[in-house]
């Protein structure tokens with residue numbers, strides 16, 4: 454593979470520095486280099502600096518490299534999506550219509566639709582079909598500048614199908630350029646066959662599923678939908694604590710539809726991140742700040758469900774490290790566009806353009822423990838880079854709803870453009 458030399462970027466937004474969640478004013482530090490340059494070789498970043506500096510080091514090797522002239526354009530790290538449900542069977546466009554006609558997300562789920570509908574379709578799909586369909590979605594992520602994606606199980610809700618989903622993710626991670634980081638989430642809903650018997654389902658998660666997933670090393674994280682009518686905070690805690698005993702790092706879908714103590718629970722169990730948080734209490738936000746829980750905010754989901762977005766501005770100001778994500782799933786956010794999510798982070802949560810970029814790179818990487826490999830343009834990191842057809846980072850967030858991706862490299866190899 455040829456080395457890649459990107460030179461003369463109007464702005465190289467490196468986000469380099471400590472590989473740790475950025476908070477408060479550190480969320481505005483983009484480490485911008487004007488007339489910036491990156492040299493990638495053997496899949497990793499070998500040098501980052503001004504074009505003049507790299508000229509001195511690599512000028513003599515120019516002929517052997519793929520040289521990219523980024524004059525007048527912005528270059529950033531590959532975007533990271535730290536929360537998706539990208540592996541699933543079927544589609545739910547009819548529910549979109551039903552919601553526009555007045556049904557709520559929970560009405561539909563309680564009537565056997567929603568997560569239950571996708572569970573039926575995922576149980577019916579073969580592993581190969583899941584791999585094939587999710588692979589197309591990962592292609593779409595790449596075309597939107599996203600080079601690392603977290604993915605959750607949770608459309609199986611039985612041992613066989615949860616394993617099928619996670620094995621599909623393992624295969625996708627091997628065969629697709631996007632890095633796919635797996636999360637076990639059998640606690641996404643109580644399956645219909647256990648209705649009225651939640652305790653038994655939770656026992657089967659703890660006694661059967663968690664050990665099997667651990668045995669095959671199929672997940673890094675363990676997530677729970679802690680919500681009124683789904684799993685209570687007490688049940689969620691039991692599931693997350695059991696996961697910890699197998700080495701799974703807790704995450705929580707928290708306070709999405711009602712304020713339910715999810716943010717507080719995230720702090721209590723030491724979750725790496727709490728997701729959604731549309732209805733998180735001020736006390737919960739403060740507890741997250743104290744405990745160092747990353748807020749993973751999903752403004753496209755709020756928009757798609759026609760709900761008010763999470764209090765992103767308040768969270769940043771309170772010292773919570775904020776990450777953002779598509780939540781890509783067939784029900785509440787069927788999008789693969791992280792650029793749109795960055796736009797919405799500004800428009801509906803009042804993050805600044807710089808904060809939105811940090812939330813979609815370094816902080817997103819930290820939310821899935823990938824910060825040592827991705828999330829910034831720094832020597833030794835993977836060659837995950839996006840060249841955007843805009844002049845600066847403000848323009849990227851301002852010209853909204855449009856895909857500005859010019860070229861994308863994953864591990865030093867051009868995969869888009």
Ligand code: NIG
Pocket residue numbers: 538567568571678706709754780782783784785786
């Ligand atoms: O993060 N809120 C729960 N889970 C998903 C939606 C899953 C679905 O509707 O299929 C979410 O929004």
Ligand code: FE
Pocket residue numbers: 536537538706728780782
């Ligand atoms: Fe989700």
